[in-house]
Amino acid sequence: MRNLIDNASRYSPAxxxxxxxxxxxxxxxxxxxxxxxxxxxxxxSNTRAVSAxxxxxxxxxxKRARRFSHLEIVAVATH
Structure with missing residues (x-):
């Protein structure tokens, strides 16, 4: 490994x-x-935070969807 590094250092840019x-x-x-x-x-850590x-x-x-879907059912039933 040391030889590989030495050879690479000879031909590498400054x-x-x-x-x-x-x-x-x-x-x-x-x-x-x-x-x-x-x-x-x-x-x-970021993944846990985003998941939370x-x-x-x-x-x-x-919760909003359930609340609104209930209102739609009531509105349809009264018309």
Whole structure:
């Protein structure tokens, strides 16, 4: 792996120097793993929050639908 990184660093642009240094130091994997874990946690948290909001909205919409459907039945029955 070290040879692969060394060969890549010889032919990489100057802007990739920071990335090559991180790969050589071994911190790249750990940093990337932590960032991926944090991203997953944030996504799961957001999914739970959205699910709760949608669930509450669905319950409210269901109550309104039942209330209005009852009114329609009463209105049709009186005409």
């Amino acid at each position: 802007a990739a120097e920071t990335a090559i240094t991180a790969l050589k130091s071994g911190t790249w994997y750990e940093t990337t793993r932590k960032a991926a874990r944090l991203t997953i946690q944030v996504a799961q 909001i949608v669930s509450k909205s669905g319950k409210r919409a269901g």
